[in-house]
Amino acid sequence: MKRVILLGPPGAGKGTQAQALQARWGVPQISTGDMLRQAVRDGTALGRRAQGYMNAGEYVPDDVILDMMQERLARPDAARGFVLDGFPRTLAQAEGLDRILERLGVALDAVVDLEVPEEELVRRLSGRLVCPECEAIYQRDTQPPKTPGRCDRCGAELVEREDDRPEAIRRRLEVYRSEAEPLQRRYREQGLLHAVNGMGPGDSTLREIERSVDAETAR
Numbered sequence: 001m002k003r004v005i006l007l008g009p010p011g012a013g014k015g016t017q018a019q020a021l022q023a024r025w026g027v028p029q030i031s032t033g034d035m036l037r038q039a040v041r042d043g044t045a046l047g048r049r050a051q052g053y054m055n056a057g058e059y060v061p062d063d064v065i066l067d068m069m070q071e072r073l074a075r076p077d078a079a080r081g082f083v084l085d086g087f088p089r090t091l092a093q094a095e096g097l098d099r100i101l102e103r104l105g106v107a108l109d110a111v112v113d114l115e116v117p118e119e120e121l122v123r124r125l126s127g128r129l130v131c132p133e134c135e136a137i138y139q140r141d142t143q144p145p146k147t148p149g150r151c152d153r154c155g156a157e158l159v160e161r162e163d164d165r166p167e168a169i170r171r172r173l174e175v176y177r178s179e180a181e182p183l184q185r186r187y188r189e190q191g192l193l194h195a196v197n198g199m200g201p202g203d204s205t206l207r208e209i210e211r212s213v214d215a216e217t218a219r
Contacts, residue, residue, distance in 0.1 A: 001081040002027060003106060004213055005088070007183065008114030009176045010169070011121040011128075012198045013205065015137075017114070018085040020206050027081035032089075035068050036060060037135070046071070066096040073100060091182045110216040111187040112209050114198035118173055125169045129158040192216070 002025050006014045015031065022029040036054070039047030046068050053060045069087065072078065088094040101107060116124075127140035131151035138145050138158060145152050163172065187193040194212035198205055 001109075002083075002213055003081050003101075003109050005084045005108060005111040005187075006086065006114065006209075007111060007180065008086075008198060009116065009121055009180070010172055011125040012114040012116045013202070014086050014114060016202060017206060017209060018083045020202070021083045021209065024206075024210070025081060025083075027083060028077050029083050029085055030069075030072055030078070030087070031085040032065055032069070032087045034085075035072055036065075039068060062090065062092050062096060065093065066100065069097065070100050070103075073104060088183065090179050091186065094183055094186060108192055110194055110213045111192045112212055113184060113193060113195050114205070115195050116198040118170075120199065121173060122166055122169050125164050126166050128160070128164045130161055130164075131156050132159055 002021075004021070006018050006021075008014045015029075018029040018031070021027075036047075036050050040051045040054070041047070046064060049064050050060045050068075053064075065087075073082065084097075088097050124139060124142070127142075129138040129140065129145070129149075130136075131138075131154065133156040134151060134154045136151050136153050137143075138151075145158060149158055150156070151158055162168065184193060194216065196205060196208045196212060200208075
């Protein structure tokens with residue numbers, strides 16, 4: 001069983017690596033973004049609460065996120081382990097996650113921090129294309145669609161998000177750093193944090209993540 005958090009700035013490849021780990025380890029990839037969208041689609045009580053904030057362009061409050069995470073981690077498939085993709089985002093969320101895990105009687109095995117230089121993040125994100133229908137993500141240079149401008153999955157026309165323009169990306173990265181530093185310090189003090197170079201090919205990054213987690217769980 002492996003219970004792991006993947007940290008890293010926007011564009012570091014958390015989603016790609018989390019999906020690979022899900023396939024390799026047979027545990028669920030849990031992303032708060034995916035979780036929120038699913039709750040809204042399902043029309044759950046928490047989904048309706050979250051949708052009000054999302055429609056207003058506001059962050060969904062920590063208490064709503066943590067209630068959703070409590071429900072998700074209590075499902076049978078997460079009993080065998082999980083990969084948290086970009087959660088927790090703040091120190092308050094990390095403290096809330098600790099309480100959830102304590103109630104479930106489990107503990108984290110490792111926290112992996114994907115490190116990528118800012119200029120590379122800007123390059124990756126400014127070339128990102130998103131499908132407005134099925135939410136698939138492409139990158140013009142490294143992961144282009146088979147048909148230019150069209151989603152491989154559903155055929156919809158791909159779009160560039162406003163927040164994927166260079167000036168907006170730099171602002172997002174600045175916000176990320178201010179939130180990430182307390183998290184990194186917290187998990188470093190707990191002996192759980194492992195920095196992994198996110199610049200290499202996807203397979204080599206995956207192997208480095210697995211080595212870091214295996215070293216932690218072997219203690």
